[in-house]
Amino acid sequence: MVRTPLTPEERERGERLGRLLREARGGRSMTEIAASAGISAETLRKIETGRAPTPAFFTVAALAGVLELSMDDLAGQCVLVPL
Structure with a gap:
């Protein structure tokens, strides 16, 4: 399976x-x-450094739980606002 290249926005x-x-x-x-x-x-190192820019939902959910972060807040802060 070939993975589609990520857009600059996804990165x-x-x-x-x-x-x-x-x-x-x-x-x-x-x-x-x-x-x-x-x-x-x-x-975790790859996610934190941006080398894994699209981690699995369950990975993000597990990290959010451990770090006591709201998934809603996390998603809201990751939305890109157009210039």
Whole structure:
């Protein structure tokens, strides 16, 4: 299966999601948060750095739960506003 290239907007949304998750993690270790969410630290690293700009819904939901973030707020903050 060939994956369609991401648009610049999708990449920006992924980078924004990564920043929000990294900020919410604060001083807690990446390993601790990843383990609590049931994902690998490498997966979390890729999401936080924007290298995985379209993580699975359940991955984002698990991270949001561990970081005590509202999925509605997270989605709202990742919406790109046209210039």
